[in-house]
Amino acid sequence: MNGHGTYSGVNAANAVQCTQDRLQRVLLVDDHGENLAVLDAILSDCGAHLLQARSGNEALETLYREEIALVLLDVNMPDMDGFEVLRAMRANRRTRDIPTLFLTAYARDEQEIVDGYRHGAVDFILKPISSAVLRGKVQQFLELARYKRERERVNDLLAAQKRYYESMLNAAxxxxxxxxxxxxxxxxxxxxxxxxxxxxxxxxxxxxxxxxxxxxxxxxxxxxxxxxxxxxxxxxxxxxxxxxxxxxxxxxxxxxxxxxxxxxxxxxxxxxxxxxxxxKMEEQLRQQAVTDSLTGLLNRHGLKQALAGCVQRSARSGRHLALFFIDLDHFKDINDTQGHDVGDLVLKSVAGRLKAALRAKDVIARLGGDEFTVIIDDLEDVEHAALVARKLLNTLSAPFEMRNHSLSTGACIGIALFPDNCNDTDSLMLAADLAMYRAKSLGRNTFEFFTPELNARAQASMLLEQGIRQGFDNHEFSLDYQPQFDTAGQHIVGIEALLRWRRHNGQVRPDVFIPLMEQTGLINQVGEWVLEAAVKQRRAWQLSGQLPDHCPVAVNLSPRQFNNPQLAPTVARILERHALPPALL
Structure with missing residues (x-):
């Protein structure tokens, strides 16, 4: 430490040892010490770490223990000569590839040279030894050994990379x-x-x-x-x-x-x-998108797809197609008295009876609730559709035995024909729906075909629906407010908001457009607008003091709006937006 000899001597010794460890090792084998000294002197500057052995056995011990790059081996030694050492080296997997130079006298050892090559020697150094020849050959073999080691290192690296990539491919x-x-x-x-x-x-x-x-x-x-x-x-x-x-x-x-x-x-x-x-998952999702989860039949989306295909086939074949809309009778009573679980069992049984009564190729769907549809294509004549309708009515009129209860229901069926009544799927579905409602109005357990009269009504309904949509967009709808009085004191106690539709050619009665709104689903959109407008107006009257605070505004709601799960959140949101106390609605 700090230049003191003890530590610097140790460090120097360590440095020499590390340098020697990095050098290639050359083993000098000769039973005469003076020969080893000569070899050591000649090769001292060859860039190798020189090891010595005085006998064949000592040489083998060193070879089995150390990594040797080159052996200089004397032929004539007592106990074990050079040939025996070389044979032992070639018999051992660790030492068999180490290059060996025999040291021999030229005059009397010519036969030994031949024997040495036969035993695996790579070259000979003839005595008396030439320093230049010895150094040149040793450096050549050391250079070859370095090339060999580098090649082995590269091969090992390539083999490791190959194993790595193969493992990735195998694990992929x-x-x-x-x-x-x-x-x-x-x-x-x-x-x-x-x-x-x-x-x-x-x-x-x-x-x-x-x-x-x-x-x-x-x-x-x-x-x-x-x-x-x-x-x-x-x-x-x-x-x-x-x-x-x-x-x-x-x-x-x-x-x-x-x-x-x-x-x-x-x-x-x-x-x-x-x-x-x-x-498989895509197919399952596709099936779920077109299948009713309760009955396993097609749903509305699946029906539309199937109906489009059937219409195309009928148009090509020139044969009739019948679309049946089926609405169950008394199903609401079953749900109300027996519960929805029993109602679901009835719906499943209805699906099963329809399958049993129809051909395998006929299409059956459930539109929702207690409404079912059937597509009968490839009809020979219209009368065949009537026969199928009677068969379905008889099938569905038989009692359902559910949980020790005998439940009776029936059905009303509306029938539309392609191409007789309509030439596209949407019109065909509307026509069957109108025919079904016509059957319900005439009584239970019956069927009706779509007629020109119903067609005229359907056209009028479609025009009226278009007019409602356009009128709503053009702000033709407004609210009239009808006051409510206390008859005893003649004081106003409330007001009722009434929806009015005023067109350029006159006013349309509510009993004409409101049922159509309910049928088409427009009632939810218009109903929300009515709520918004009435609450906003009542808040304005509250702020101006025109109405007393105990006077609420009444808004009429359709039963279909009560089926909308967003009704309560919508009312709460509108009241909060206009800061109107709930008691005033």
């Missing part, structure tokens, strides 16, 4: 295939083998066309496939939904990408992912 959840330029599989990771249900000998060497027929392929020629065209143009191909053929004959839906490998003559790599679960 996607299938990976390597293709030659002619479309043959020369690599497949374990996931690819599993997804394709293939053994390595089945897949490796196979033409990719045996696995999947590429899109837009003309014939079975690889050069005609889209994969080859993309590879030829050095572009990557991505297919989000395609099929591969498994070795067990099944098909596998996959998302697939194919990219060219570097090099003009190299092939391509295909990475594919199993999307069968995704496809």
């Amino acid at each position: 959840d996607e299938g990976v295939l390597g293709l030659s330029p002619d479309g043959r599989v020369h690599f497949a990771n374990p996931t690819a083998l599993r997804l394709l249900a293939a053994a390595p000998d089945q897949l490796l060497g196979a033409n990719f066309l045996e696995i999947g027929q590429p899109p837009s392929a003309n014939g079975a020629d690889w050069q005609n496939t889209v994969f080859y065209r993309y590879w030829k143009s050095r572009r990557a191909l991505r297919l989000t939904d395609t099929l591969l053929r498994r070795m067990d004959g099944e098909t596998l839906p996959v998302a697939l990408s194919c990219a060219p490998l570097p090099g003009a003559e190299s092939g391509s790599v295909i990475v594919f992912q199993d999307i069968s679960q995704q496809k």
Whole structure:
């Protein structure tokens, strides 16, 4: 420490040891110490760490213990000569590749030179030893040893990288295939083998066309496939939904990408992912979107899709199509007296009876509540629709046995025909709906066909609905306020907001437009506007003092508005927005 000899001597010794550890080791083997001294002197500046052994056994012990780059081995030694040492070295996996130079006398050891080469010596140094020759050969072998070590290091690094990338490919959840330029599989990771249900000998060497027929392929020629065209143009191909053929004959839906490998003559790599679960989920979601969850029948959305297809087929075939709208009788009474659980059981039973009564190809749907629809296509004549309607009425009129109760219901059916009554799906549904309401007005357990009279009413309803929408947008609706008086004292005790529709050609009666609003669902939008306008006006009268604080405004609501779960939040929001006390509404 601080220049004192003890520590600096230790540090110097450590530095020498570290330097020696980094140097290549050369083993000098000779039973004469003076020969070892000569060799040590000649090679002291060759850049190697020199080790010495005085016998064959000592040499082998050193070789088995140390990493030796080169051995200089005397041939003639007592107990174990150089040939025996070399044979022992070649028999040991650790030492068999260490280069060995024999030291021998030229005059009498010519045969020994031949024997040495036969036993595996790489060269000879002839005695008397030339310093220049010895140093030159030792440095050459040390340089070769350095090259060998560097090559081994690079090979080890490449092998580690190969193992790393192979482990990634093997662990990947996607299938990976390597293709030659002619479309043959020369690599497949374990996931690819599993997804394709293939053994390595089945897949490796196979033409990719045996696995999947590429899109837009003309014939079975690889050069005609889209994969080859993309590879030829050095572009990557991505297919989000395609099929591969498994070795067990099944098909596998996959998302697939194919990219060219570097090099003009190299092939391509295909990475594919199993999307069968995704496809299954999509199909389930699609089914849920068009299926009624209670009965398993089509819902309104599914009915519209099916009806559009049936109309197209009927238009091509020239045959009739009948659309039935079915409304159950007395179902509300069942729900009210027996509860919704029993009501749901009845609805399921109705679905089952309709399936049993109709053909397998007939379409059945539940629109909601107790309303069902049936599509009968391929009709030979109109009378056949009437026969089906009577059959359905008889089927639905039989009592339902539910939880020890015999429940009776019936149905009213409205029937619209294509192309007789309407030429599009929306008009056909409206016509069947109008016919069904006509049947309900005539009594229970009956059916009605759509008629020109109903058509005229339907047209009028459609025009009126359009007028309501346009009138609402054009601010043709307003509120009249009718006062309510205390008859004893003739004091005003309340006011009632009344909706009025005033058009340029006169006023439309509420009993004309309000039922249509309820039927079309416009009542929710208009009803919210009525609430907003009445509350706003009542707040203005409160601020101006024109009405006493005990005088509320009354607003009429449709029963359909009470079915809207947003009614209460809407009322609360409007009251809060205009700061009107709830008691004044």
